Amino acid sequence: MTEESTKTYCYRHPETETALRCNRCGNYICPKCARRTPTGYRCPDCIREQQKVFDTARWYDPITGFFTAAILAGIAGALFNLVGGFGFGFFLFFIIFAAGAGAGTVIAEAVRTVVGKRRSKILFTAATAGVVFGGLIANLHILLVVLFTGNLGSLLGLLWPGIFIFLAASATYVRLSGIQLGR
Ligand SMILES: [Zn+2]
Ligand SMILES: [Zn+2]
Numbered sequence: 001m002t003e004e005s006t007k008t009y010c011y012r013h014p015e016t017e018t019a020l021r022c023n024r025c026g027n028y029i030c031p032k033c034a035r036r037t038p039t040g041y042r043c044p045d046c047i048r049e050q051q052k053v054f055d056t057a058r059w060y061d062p063i064t065g066f067f068t069a070a071i072l073a074g075i076a077g078a079l080f081n082l083v084g085g086f087g088f089g090f091f092l093f094f095i096i097f098a099a100g101a102g103a104g105t106v107i108a109e110a111v112r113t114v115v116g117k118r119r120s121k122i123l124f125t126a127a128t129a130g131v132v133f134g135g136l137i138a139n140l141h142i143l144l145v146v147l148f149t150g151n152l153g154s155l156l157g158l159l160w161p162g163i164f165i166f167l168a169a170s171a172t173y174v175r176l177s178g179i180q181l182g183r
Contacts, residue, residue: 011043022046054119061115062126068114069107069130070137073168076103077138080164092160100164104171107131111176121177128173135165 010016010030018030022043034041042050080099111127136143142157 057120065127066130070134073131073134100167103168108175131169
C-alpha cells in the first residue's frame with residue numbers, strides 16, 4: 001500500500017488525518033478547523049489575516065464617522081423639512097426616495113473621506129446611527145411637541161421625515177459597506 005506515505009494531517013491537529021486544504025495558504029486542515037468562506041475553505045490563520053485587512057479603522061473612527069454623519073444628516077433633514085414645507089404634492093414619494101438615497105450617498109462619501117477611507121463594521125454602524133441621530137435632531141421640534149403635550153398624533157409629522165431618514169441611513173450603510181464587499 002502506497003497510501004501510507006501520502007497520508008496528510010491537519011496542521012493544527014497532527015493526529016487528525018485530512019485531505020482538506022486551505023485554499024489560500026494550502027495548509028491541510030481538518031473539518032473542525034476549516035472555515036467556510038464564499039471562495040472555499042480557509043484555515044483559521046488566513047481568516048484572521050483577512051479580518052485584519054477588513055478592519056482598518058482606528059478606535060476614534062467610529063466617533064468621527066458618527067458625528068460627521070450626524071451633522072450632515074441634520075443639515076439634510078433640515079433642508080428636507082424646509083422643502084417639505086412647501087408641499088411635494090404628488091411627487092412626494094419619488095422625491096423622498098431620490099433625496100434619501102442621494103443624501104445617504106453624499107454622507108457615506110463624506111464619512112469615507114473624513115476617516116481616511118479606513119473601514120470596519122463598527123464604523124459603518126456608527127455612521128448609520130449618526131444619520132438617524134442627526135435626522136432626529138432635525139425633527140426635534142416634532143419630538144418635543146410630542147414629549148410636552150403627550151399628543152401622539154403629532155408623531156404623524158415624523159412620517160415623511162422618518163422615511164427620509166430611514167432611506168438615508170440605509171443608503172449610507174450600503175454605500176459604506178458595499179464598496180468593500182466588491183473588493
Ligand atoms: Zn490558510
Ligand atoms: Zn484541525
